[in-house]
Amino acid sequence: MPESKLFKPLDPLLHSELRLAVMSILLDAGSADFVYLKAETGATSGNLSVQLDKLQQAGYIEVTKGFKGKMPQTVCRITDQGRNAFASYVEALRSYISSDNR
Amino acid sequence: MPESKLFKPLDPLLHSELRLAVMSILLDAGSADFVYLKAETGATSGNLSVQLDKLQQAGYIEVTKGFKGKMPQTVCRITDQGRNAFASYVEALRSYISSDNR
DNA sequence: TAAACCAGTTTATTTTATAAACCAAATCTT
DNA sequence: AAGATTTGGTTTATAAAATAAACTGGTTTA
Numbered sequence: 001m002p003e004s005k006l007f008k009p010l011d012p013l014l015h016s017e018l019r020l021a022v023m024s025i026l027l028d029a030g031s032a033d034f035v036y037l038k039a040e041t042g043a044t045s046g047n048l049s050v051q052l053d054k055l056q057q058a059g060y061i062e063v064t065k066g067f068k069g070k071m072p073q074t075v076c077r078i079t080d081q082g083r084n085a086f087a088s089y090v091e092a093l094r095s096y097i098s099s100d101n102r
Numbered sequence: 103m104p105e106s107k108l109f110k111p112l113d114p115l116l117h118s119e120l121r122l123a124v125m126s127i128l129l130d131a132g133s134a135d136f137v138y139l140k141a142e143t144g145a146t147s148g149n150l151s152v153q154l155d156k157l158q159q160a161g162y163i164e165v166t167k168g169f170k171g172k173m174p175q176t177v178c179r180i181t182d183q184g185r186n187a188f189a190s191y192v193e194a195l196r197s198y199i200s201s202d203n204r
Numbered sequence: 205t206a207a208a209c210c211a212g213t214t215t216a217t218t219t220t221a222t223a224a225a226c227c228a229a230a231t232c233t234t
Numbered sequence: 235a236a237g238a239t240t241t242g243g244t245t246t247a248t249a250a251a252a253t254a255a256a257c258t259g260g261t262t263t264a
Contacts, residue, residue, distance in 0.1 A: 003144040004123065004142065004143050004144040005142075006123070006126075006127070006142055006143075007119075007123045007126070007143065009119070010119050012250095012251090015117070015119065016251080016252075017109075017111070017112050017117065017252090018252085018253095020198050020199075021106065021108070021109045021198060024108075024109070024198045024199065025108070027201075028201070034211070034212070035210090035211075035212095038211090038212095040106065040107075040108055041106050041108075041109065042105040042106040043253095044253075044254065044255095045210095045211070045212055045213085046212085046213075046214080046215095046253075046254065046255075046256090047252075047253055047254075048212090049211095049212060049213060049214090050213090050214095050252080050253085051252085053213095065212095070260080070261065070262095071210065071211065071260085071261075072210085072211055072212065072259090072260085073211080074211080074212075090199045093195065093199065096122050096123060096126045097122075097126065097192045097195065099129075099130070114219095114220090118220085118221075119221090120221085120222090136242070136243070137241085137242070137243095140242090140243095145222095146222075146223065146224090147242070147243055147244085148222075148223060148224075148225090148243090148244075148245080148246095149221075149222055149223075150243090151242095151243065151244060151245090152221080152222085152244090152245095153221085155244095171230095172229080172230065172231095173229085173230070173241065173242070174228095174229080174241085174242055174243070175242085176242080176243075
C-alpha cells in the first residue's frame, strides 16, 4: 500500500501474529529461551524456529545457542533495533485503529 | 498460535494491511466507493478488488454495484458484524502491544 | 538397550498478498 | 466519426508467508 496519507506502512516483519507475540514477550522480559517462548505463545517448535530466524536476520533479536545442563538451550534477547521497530510498528498501527487520529 | 494465555488470536481477515485500512475508513465513513477507497489507501485496483471480496464474503462489508451517471460505481458499506469484528480485533491487539496488559 | 522424550531444524504444503494482464464502457482527440 | 485514451473495475499469475509435518541428535527412563 504505497502512498497513503492516512495510513503508515506496517513493518511486515512485525505484522505477524507469532513474531509479534515473541517480540511482546521479549520487550518485557529482555530475554527468554526457546522453551519458554514456545510455552507462552503456544506455537509449534517448527513455526517458532522459523520465526525466530526471521527476527534475528532482521536484527530485532540476538540468538545465543548454549546448554542448560546437558540439554541444548536457545536464548533470545531483544536488541535496541528491535525495541525501536516495535515502537514504530505500534505507532503505525495507531493510524489504523485509533479514532482520535482520524 | 493455539492456546496462549497471554495473547488473543488475531482475526486473519482483519490482520492485513489493506483490509484493515479499508475497514478503518468504513468505520468512520459508514460507506465509501471503490474509487475513494483506492485513492485513500493507495492500493492498486486489483488488490483492492480482491480484498473487498474477502471482506464481503466474511460479512464485514456489503458491496453494492450501481452507476454514477454513466460510470459504474461500487459502493461498500460496513456491517454491524464488521464493526464488531473490528472492535474485537483491536481488543486482541492490545494483548500484544499494551504494556499495561502484561 | 530399547522406547520414549526433549530441543530444536529442515523441508514440504497450504494460504496469502500482490501485481500484472485484461476487459467493457465512456470519453476525449483530430 | 474513428481511433486513442481513460475509467472502473475483474481475473489470472506470481511471489511471499505462515504453518505443519517430518526429521535429527542427543538424553532420560523403563
